[in-house]
Amino acid sequence: MRTLLLLFFLTSFFSKSYAQKDADGYTVTLNKDTVFVKIILAHKSFLGFRDYNLDTLVRVINNGETKMLTPNDIQAFGYSIRSKNYDYKAKPIKEGRLYFLETKISGSNTSLYQYSIFTSGDKVSVTREKIQKDIKNILQEVNSN
Numbered sequence: 046m047r048t049l050l051l052l053f054f055l056t057s058f059f060s061k062s063y064a065q066k067d068a069d070g071y072t073v074t075l076n077k078d079t080v081f082v083k084i085i086l087a088h089k090s091f092l093g094f095r096d097y098n099l100d101t102l103v104r105v106i107n108n109g110e111t112k113m114l115t116p117n118d119i120q121a122f123g124y125s126i127r128s129k130n131y132d133y134k135a136k137p138i139k140e141g142r143l144y145f146l147e148t149k150i151s152g153s154n155t156s157l158y159q160y161s162i163f164t165s166g167d168k169v170s171v172t173r174e175k176i177q178k179d180i181k182n183i184l185q186e187v188n189s190n
Contacts, residue, residue, distance in 0.1 A: 070124030072105060072114065082107045084124040099133060100144045100160070116143035134158065149176055 070084035085104035116135035123132035133145040146158035
């Protein structure tokens with residue numbers, strides 16, 4: 046019994062569980078057409094379900110067919126999960142190479158995107174609150190000068 050409890054704990058601890066492994070979403074083609082699809086968010090691994098890294102490849106289901114799309118194939122994609130929208134756009138980052146960047150703040154003149162760096166399975170990212178606080182501080186500095 047102890048072994049089963051330990052196994053259950055370790056499996057729960059080392060795997061990120063999703064109530065959903067896919068979500069209703071969309072892609073925007075290079076011709077700016079919107080296609081409604083299912084976005085696959087996680088895959089089964091040895092210890093449960095793991096997130097896909099969405100910065101260079103998005104897996105979609107369209108008309109029962111699974112496709113893998115890169116930033117060279119589409120302009121953007123997005124999905125909604127738990128009443129929150131996630132939008133990604135293909136933008137050049139390194140040496141002109143395209144990556145999918147998550148839209149954090151979208152404005153008419155300026156937008157802010159998040160680019161995540163993955164190292165040894167850890168994701169380095171900045172929260173929306175931190176970004177908003179930093180922007181507020183910068184604007185205060187600019188306005189005081």
